[in-house]
Amino acid sequence: MLNVKDLAVSFQTRRGAVDAVRGISFELEKGEILGIVGESGSGKSVTSFALMRILDVGGMIKAGEAVYSGIDLRRATEKTMRDIRGREISMIFQNPRAALNPIRKVGHQIEDVLRRHAKATRQNARDKAIEALEAVKIRDAAARYDAYPFELSGGMCQRIVIAIALACDPRLLIADEPTTGLDITTQKAVMDLVIELIRARQMSSILITHDLGLASQYCDRIMVMKDGGIVEQGDPLGLFSNPQHSYTRKLVDATPRAGESIRSLLPPEDRKPELPHEIGDDALLDVRGLTKTYQGKSGPVHAVKGISFTVKRGQSVGLVGESGCGKSTTAEMLVRLMDASSGQILFDGEDIAAMPARAFAKNSRRGDIQMVFQDATDSLNPRHTARQTIAEPLQRLGHLRGQQLAVRIEELAGLVGLPYSLLERFPHQLSGGQKARVGIARAIALEPKFLILDEPTAALDVSIQAVVLNLLMDLRAKLGMSYLFVSHDLHVVRLLCDHVVVMKAGEIVEQGPALQVMSDPQDPYTKELLSAAPKPPARRIVA
Amino acid sequence: MSGVLLKSIARRSGGLDHLIYVLRANPVTMFAFAMFALIILAAVFGPSLVPYDPLATNAANALQSPSLAHWFGTDSVGRDVFSRVIVATRLDLSISVAAVALSFVIGSVLGSVAGYWGGWLDAVLNRVLDTIMAFPLFVLAMGIVAALGNTIENIIYATAIINVPFYARLVRAEVNIRRNAGFAQAAKLSGNSDVRVLAMHIFPNALPPMMVQVSLNLGWAILNAAGLSFIGLGVRPPTAEWGIMVAEGANFIVSGEWWLAVFPGLTLMIAVFTFNLLGDGLRDIFDPRQRT
Numbered sequence: 063m064l065n066v067k068d069l070a071v072s073f074q075t076r077r078g079a080v081d082a083v084r085g086i087s088f089e090l091e092k093g094e095i096l097g098i099v100g101e102s103g104s105g106k107s108v109t110s111f112a113l114m115r116i117l118d119v120g121g122m123i124k125a126g127e128a129v130y131s132g133i134d135l136r137r138a139t140e141k142t143m144r145d146i147r148g149r150e151i152s153m154i155f156q157n158p159r160a161a162l163n164p165i166r167k168v169g170h171q172i173e174d175v176l177r178r179h180a181k182a183t184r185q186n187a188r189d190k191a192i193e194a195l196e197a198v199k200i201r202d203a204a205a206r207y208d209a210y211p212f213e214l215s216g217g218m219c220q221r222i223v224i225a226i227a228l229a230c231d232p233r234l235l236i237a238d239e240p241t242t243g244l245d246i247t248t249q250k251a252v253m254d255l256v257i258e259l260i261r262a263r264q265m266s267s268i269l270i271t272h273d274l275g276l277a278s279q280y281c282d283r284i285m286v287m288k289d290g291g292i293v294e295q296g297d298p299l300g301l302f303s304n305p306q307h308s309y310t311r312k313l314v315d316a317t318p319r320a321g322e323s324i325r326s327l328l329p330p331e332d333r334k335p336e337l338p339h340e341i342g343d344d345a346l347l348d349v350r351g352l353t354k355t356y357q358g359k360s361g362p363v364h365a366v367k368g369i370s371f372t373v374k375r376g377q378s379v380g381l382v383g384e385s386g387c388g389k390s391t392t393a394e395m396l397v398r399l400m401d402a403s404s405g406q407i408l409f410d411g412e413d414i415a416a417m418p419a420r421a422f423a424k425n426s427r428r429g430d431i432q433m434v435f436q437d438a439t440d441s442l443n444p445r446h447t448a449r450q451t452i453a454e455p456l457q458r459l460g461h462l463r464g465q466q467l468a469v470r471i472e473e474l475a476g477l478v479g480l481p482y483s484l485l486e487r488f489p490h491q492l493s494g495g496q497k498a499r500v501g502i503a504r505a506i507a508l509e510p511k512f513l514i515l516d517e518p519t520a521a522l523d524v525s526i527q528a529v530v531l532n533l534l535m536d537l538r539a540k541l542g543m544s545y546l547f548v549s550h551d552l553h554v555v556r557l558l559c560d561h562v563v564v565m566k567a568g569e570i571v572e573q574g575p576a577l578q579v580m581s582d583p584q585d586p587y588t589k590e591l592l593s594a595a596p597k598p599p600a601r602r603i604v605a
Numbered sequence: 606m607s608g609v610l611l612k613s614i615a616r617r618s619g620g621l622d623h624l625i626y627v628l629r630a631n632p633v634t635m636f637a638f639a640m641f642a643l644i645i646l647a648a649v650f651g652p653s654l655v656p657y658d659p660l661a662t663n664a665a666n667a668l669q670s671p672s673l674a675h676w677f678g679t680d681s682v683g684r685d686v687f688s689r690v691i692v693a694t695r696l697d698l699s700i701s702v703a704a705v706a707l708s709f710v711i712g713s714v715l716g717s718v719a720g721y722w723g724g725w726l727d728a729v730l731n732r733v734l735d736t737i738m739a740f741p742l743f744v745l746a747m748g749i750v751a752a753l754g755n756t757i758e759n760i761i762y763a764t765a766i767i768n769v770p771f772y773a774r775l776v777r778a779e780v781n782i783r784r785n786a787g788f789a790q791a792a793k794l795s796g797n798s799d800v801r802v803l804a805m806h807i808f809p810n811a812l813p814p815m816m817v818q819v820s821l822n823l824g825w826a827i828l829n830a831a832g833l834s835f836i837g838l839g840v841r842p843p844t845a846e847w848g849i850m851v852a853e854g855a856n857f858i859v860s861g862e863w864w865l866a867v868f869p870g871l872t873l874m875i876a877v878f879t880f881n882l883l884g885d886g887l888r889d890i891f892d893p894r895q896r897t
Contacts, residue, residue, distance in 0.1 A: 399790055420799060428796050441787030445809050445893050458796035488893045504791065 063266055064090040064113075064234060069126035071105070071112045071290075082108040084290040085126060090234070095260060095267045097281030097298075099274050099313070101523035102494070105290035106270045107156075110236045114153055115143050130234070149179040152227035154256070156239040158219035162211040168222045169195070169207030172229055179230045194225045199255060216385075217248035221255070228259060235260060235267045241276070245384035246550055250594040253280055272523060274317045275598035278302060286310050302598060316528040317598050320580075324535055324557040327528035337539030341560060342375030345408070346544050347396070347512055352405035352415070354391050365391045367568040368405065373512070373561075378538065378545040380555030380576065382591070383565035392565070393514050393548050397433045398422040409512070429459045429508035436517040438497035442489040448475075448500045449485040455507045474503040477540075478533060495526035499533070506537060514546045519554065531558060552591055556580050564588050627889045634886030640879040647694040657685035659692040659845045668862050678864040680850075681857065686864060689845040690872050696846055697876070700757065701826035704764035705819055711765070712772020713808065713815075719773070720780030721803045727777070734770040742767040746829060750838045760839040764826050775818055779811035816887035824880035831873055847873045 071083040083105040090096050100106045111117050113128055113135060128135040130151065133142070147153075155161040163171055172191040176182035182190040188207070195203035198221040211219055220240060227235060237256060241249035257280050260267045271277050277284050278298035285295040286309065294307040305311040316327050325333045354366040366388040373379045383389045394400040396407060398419050407415040414427060422428060432455075435441035442451055452471050456462045462470055475482055478499040489497055498518060505513060515534065519527040535558060538545060549555050555562060556576050563573040564585065572585040583589045628635045652659075657675075663683030671678045677686035719727040737745070749763035783789060784807070792806045793799075831848030833839040840846040842853070847869045854865030 397794065399793060423793055423796050423798050428794070432794055433791075435787040435791060437787055441791050443788040443792070443806050443810070446788075454792065454797075455795035490894045501791075504795070 063092045063131060065127070065129045066113070067127040067129075069109070069112060069128055070124040071108050071117065071121060072124045073118070074120040074122075081124075082121070082290055083112065086287070086290075086292050087126075088285060088292065088295070090266050090268065092266055093264050094283065095257070095269060095281045097277035097284040098268060098270045098287055099272065099277045099284055100287035101272055101313075101525060103289075104287040106287050107238055108290075109287075110153065110238055110268060110270055113236065114147060114151060115140075116147075145179070148175050148227075148232065149181075149230045150232055151234045151236065152230070152232040154220070154223055154227050154235065154237040154240045156242055158216060158223045159211060161223050162219060164211050167208050167210060168214070169209075171222070172226050175226055175229050181230050190229075194229045195222075197228065197259070198222075198225045200225075215248075216244050217252060220244065220248075220252050224252075224256060224259070228263075231263065233265055235265055236270070237267065238270045239272065240269070242272075247384065247590055247594040249276075273596065274302075274313055274524070275319075275596035278598050279596045286313065312525055314598075316524040318551075318553040318557060319598055320553070322557075324531055327557075328532055337536060339376055339378075339535075339539045339542070341377045344375055345372045346375040346377075346410065347373040347546075348406075348408035349396070350406040350408065352392065352395060352407065353403045354388070354395060354400070355403045364568055366395070366402075369565070369568075369570050371563050371570065371573060373544050373546060375511075376542055376544055377561060378547060378559045380552075380559035380562040381546055381548045381565060382550065382552055382555050382562060384550055384591075386567075387565045388568040389548050389565050390516065393433070393516050393546065396546065397431055397514050398425075398428075429455070430511045431514070432505040432508065432510040432512075433514040433516060434498075434501050434505045434518045437521055438494060438501045438518075439489060439521070441501050442497060444489055447486050447488055448480065448492065448496075451489075451500055452485075452503045452507060455504060460508055470507070474507055477506070477537065478503045479529075494522050495529065498522060498526070498530050502530075502533065502537070506541060506543070509541055510543060512546070513543045514548065516548045517550070520549075527554075534558060551595070552580065552588075553595055564591070624890055627886055631886060631889075633882055634889075637879055637882035637886060640875070641883055644694060644698065644876055644879060647691050648698045649695075651691040651694050655685075655688035655691050657688040659684060659689040660843055668857070670862075671864050677868040678862070680853065680865050684843075686850070686868055689850060690847070690869050693845040693847050693850065693869070694872075694876075696757075696840065696844070697827050697830060697873075700761055700764070700830040701823050704761045704768065704826045704830075705822045707761065707765035708768035708772055708822070709815070709819060712769045713776050713811075715769070716773040716776025717780050717803055717808055720777035721784055721799070721807065723781075730773065730777075734773055737767070738770050743829065743832060746833060747836070747838060750833055755838060755841065757840060760830050760833055763833070764829050767829070768822055768826070771818060771822070772815070775814060776808070776811050779814060780807050783807045783810055813888045813892040816891050817884040820880050820884035820887055823883075824877035827873065827876055827880070 066089070067087045068085045069083060069087070070081065070085045072079045072081045086109065088096070098106045098109065108117070108121070112123050115135065123136050133146065138146070162168065169188065169191045172194050173182065173187040176187055176190050192203045192207055195206055200206050200218070200221055214222065240256065241252050244252060253276065269277060269281055278301070281298060283295065284298050284301050286293050286307070288309050294301065294305065294310045301310060302314055305314050312329050315329060318327065323336070325336055349372070350370050351368045352366060352370070353368045356363040356365060369392065371379070381389050381392065391400070395402045398414060401419045402415045405415060406413045409427065409431065414422070417425060449471055452474055453467055456467055456470055471485065472482055475485060480496060480499045480503060484492060484496060492500065502518070519530050522530060531554070534545070537543065545558065547555055547559050559576050561573070562576045562579045564571050564579070564587065566587050572579060572583065572588045579588060580592070583592055628638060661684065666679055666683040667681055669675055669679040675685050675687065677690060679685055715730055719730045746763040746767050749766060750759050753759040753762065780803070789802050789807055792802045797805065830839065831846070831851070834846050834848030835852040840849060842849055850869035851866050851873070854869065857865050
């Protein structure tokens with residue numbers, strides 16, 4: 063059905079041509095779901111853009127063939143391509159909100175594609191659009207027809223994008239990271255829906271993802287890409303149980319799975335013995351009846367509804383929940399960037415919630431409570447070099463100057479594994495993993511007692527995530543810090559945390575020792591979270 | 606200690622490398638910077654280099670057309686037009702630089718405060734800026750100079766006031782989108798007060814687009830000053846100033862003495878043109894993200 067042979071794509075940049083895809087070949091059978099897995103920069107998205115001929119400016123197919131049902135996609139005229147897009151080959155994009163036009167009703171956006179391919183007339187377009195909405199299981203489809211994208215949740219928006227992609231009954235669906243940025247239960251719902259529709263309509267599909275677990279659960283065949291080439295392909299089970307290529311092995315290792323330890327995420331040669339961390343008996347942080355209420359336009363919004371939990375000295379606590387459950391609000395209150403509406407935050411016995419957030423910058427406890435932010439890129443000042451970024455807390459709170467400062471910065475860089483030569487670089491000159499290290503170095507610069515980690519690995523590739531998680535574990539043992547690990551992913555939290563707190567709609571639904579919550583969840587919501595996570599097949603231990 | 610010093614030198618030379626790269630990569634920027642350097646040279650050394658005293662009259666030598674002795678000819682009282690055009694550079698440039706600097710500072714402070722804290726302050730400021738922008742700006746400048754009095758300082762104030770809204774709005778928008786950025790939050794965790802976060806972390810990120818505004822504004826400010834002088838407000842004869850010279854020369858165009866108005870007019874045009882071209886280059890220089 064689709065036959066790609068020696069496809070090569072290159073981009074013209076300021077520093078000459080860059081090869082994004084270097085001669086890949088693959089075939090796609092009718093009704094087959096092919097997974098393309100790879101980390102950022104592997105060329106997996108570029109491959110799909112090249113098939114649709116929607117490459118960015120400067121990008122071009124340099125060599126090779128791509129034939130879809132006898133049509134040469136490389137040489138087809140733009141007019142032919144316009145007919146193919148949407149009717150023969152459709153695409154679901156990564157960020158559903160960006161893929162939808164923000165100022166048009168979603169129903170009209172579905173009509174556009176129907177009318178373009180003459181699948182509907184002006185008279186019946188509305189009915190057909192509502193039909194398309196019903197097909198993606200949107201409740202009350204007729205009412206949703208008039209909604210604007212901003213009125214819908216992320217999962218809802220992705221359903222609309224799927225409805226648009228499937229409206230004209232294409233034969234091939236390309237899904238480019240369709241669930242990145244969605245909650246884990248939404249991810250499951252969306253993926254189940256997509257697969258069900260694909261099977262029901264006997265379409266072929268290419269699923270592009272960085273998540274090996276997701277791909278193995280939903281695809282018939284998986285292709286692993288690295289640096290623009292295919293390193294390995296095969297059926298999911300075989301790929302997991304017996305990966306041939308070293309890169310595939312690294313990816314498989316780095317994918318968090320039930321029952322594995324944090325060190326097993328790393329390649330075998332990097333697995334040093336785990337350093338133990340000691341948990342004290344006294345509470346470092348005692349949260350009592352913490353609430354946060356915003357004044358919204360339509361009445362008060364209760365973001366956090368009186369939660370209580372304790373973090374012991376040296377203990378790592380995971381705060382788990384989906385977007386909107388109040389976990390980030392809680393983190394911001396604990397790190398004293400936001401004032402609580404009521405409740406106490408006892409830190410070493412002192413109620414720090416009593417102090418306004420804006421005055422806390424000058425407080426002597428400021429250095430004791432630090433945070434690693436979710437988006438490493440966003441959390442680094444684009445005008446500051448890595449050195450300046452790490453120096454900031456040392457200068458402001460540590461009052462270090464000159465030689466002492468330089469020594470301490472290099473010490474920290476060594477601690478987080480950042481090469482000294484990168485210290486003079488600006489954030490845009492660093493990779494995602496390097497930026498994460500800079501952010502961690504800044505947070506631990508003052509040797510805080512309590513460190514809040516707000517999804518520190520959410521934006522990272524799995525292999526980088528594995529390294530960062532291990533780094534965090536080593537730092538905990540070396541510096542004796544307590545962690546509050548905020549995340550939506552129970553499997554990642556389990557690796558690092560002793561205790562887990564599960565939040566839903568501003569309330570704690572369950573808390574307890576990590577192993578116990580994972581193996582024997584009590585609350586239905588915790589059970590749902592656990593079952594929604596993709597379950598990659600366990601790797602067979604090869605002696 | 607020497608290690609630290611070496612590194613800071615390395616960083617500075619990185620900036621210089623970047624400057625050279627930007628100039629090389631873009632011939633238009635290169636040209637604009639060359640012209641800019643020429644204008645600066647004329648402003649600094651012009652008065653000591655010109656062949657004639659710009660104010661010395663010589664009735665016997667009036668209204669001579671351009672020649673080897675008088676490149677741009679002479680005016681109705683026999684003053685050398687070339688000398689006057691060159692000498693006027695310093696005055697026109699100082700007016701525009703001072704006015705732009707003033708509006709840059711006032712606009713940055715107002716815009717930063719409004720963008721960061723928002724609320725009623727933001728609302729009030731926006732309405733005030735709207736009010737200023739609702740006037741035809743040149744007419745507003747005329748009114749201010751006429752009311753305050755006919756001095757160079759007042760031209761500067763008037764030019765600054767009409768330009769403040771552009772800076773304030775730009776800074777407000779740039780600050781507003783970064784108010785809750787991760788790096789601003791992180792700066793607070795590092796012990797920075799709100800004012801420091803704003804001044805040291807958020808505001809500098811607004812500089813690249815500001816630079817485009819500055820260079821365009823320098824051109825406008827020169828035009829504005831010359832315009833005010835042209836209609837008889839601001840700088841008074843016999844001071845050498847491009848606007849006055851064009852105004853005086855305009856009377857003689859009908860009788861064929863075109864050089865009186867054309868040369869100062871051309872110089873004015875070239876100066877404004879240069880500043881407009883400068884913008885993109887300045888932005889690239891001030892944006893560390895362009896350093897790859």
